[in-house]
Amino acid sequence: MERVITLIMISFLFLLIACSEQELLSDNGEIAKNHLIDLGYEILSIGQISQYQFNGSVLDEQIWGVQAVEREHFLNKKIDTISFEVKNHPLDDMFGTGKTMVTVFLDGESVIGGWSFPIAEEELFGAPYSLDGKTAEELQDPETKEEINIYGMESFTKIMDDSLIVLQNPLDIKLVKDSIKTAVKQPGIFDMTDPDFLIDLGVDSYFLWLDDTSGVIMNTNETHTIFILSEEYAIQIFDIVTSQN
Missing domain, CATH: 3.30.1490 (Dna Ligase; domain 1)
Structure with a gap:
């Protein structure tokens, strides 16, 4: 199935604000950072730390299409979001930059998912990938779905x-x-x-x-x-x- 591309600019809604590696993270920030390191990604910079409330918008549907948790459990609830620029990610070489933007979702002190998007020299438009770089279609494919x-x-x-x-x-x-x-x-x-x-x-x-x-x-x-x-x-x-x- 072809991946549905939209005109929603992901990077506008989740603006990556580069920070110094020495900047102190909150407890949740450290949890998110360590989660990415455990996945094998190298942190290049720390981005925006904020909250997001899912309310059933088109963007919400795209994001939850690449999550493992049920959307209904978090509907109208504020989720902590922390963005990073990383490398050693499956999307690194999609546009030859060798790096990827990822956003981690936390509920309290628990990582519940997130999404990723390739970084390119020019602005990109499209649906997000899962935290580990899979499309919604790939996640639903029984031949590629891990269990x-x-x-x-x-x-x-x-x-x-x-x-x-x-x-x-x-x-x-x-x-x-x-x-x-x-x-x-x-x-x-x-x-x-x-x-x-x-x-x-x-x-x-x-x-x-x-x-x-x-x-x-x-x-x-x-x-x-x-x-x-x-x-x-x-x-x-x-x-x-x-x-x-």
Whole structure:
């Protein structure tokens, strides 16, 4: 499907005001900045810090078309917005400038999404991309849409009936992947009880033992080695799986 281009000038509504890298950010600004760094983007400059209220306009519809959260939850609510100029972004080379403008959305201290737009020598008009540079059409395409499957387990070899939880929210997917990446390997060989869950990432899969404050994972191909999740990640993953059961 062809991408719908409009005459709404995105850069006018979200004016990027370059700041010194040494300028102190608010707490939310630091949260947004660290989120972008975690995504692998290099911060070139800090832009406008403001709020935006979604009210169902044409621009709103375009922005929410590239979000993972439901628009209705934030309708008529003020969202913190923080803009940055970055590089190492998928849109960097679209117009040969090697940099991209991104705006991060926060609800309280939680990053809930954002959008991006390529930077060019001349003014550009068009619909925004997702924070990681995807169009609305790409996000809806089942062949490109990333997801994680989590199954309840009766034993190491048997999945519980009707237990599948499908994670499609990019923030939930990132959280699960980060929790695995930062889990701490434990020395020794372990003989574990039956797992609570199986996390299927597609390429890799992990058994998961989980309660409301702690978590342990084991790669299904290395069944005598365990990794301990941080308490913070364990709590968040517990909230995700219990809220969808």
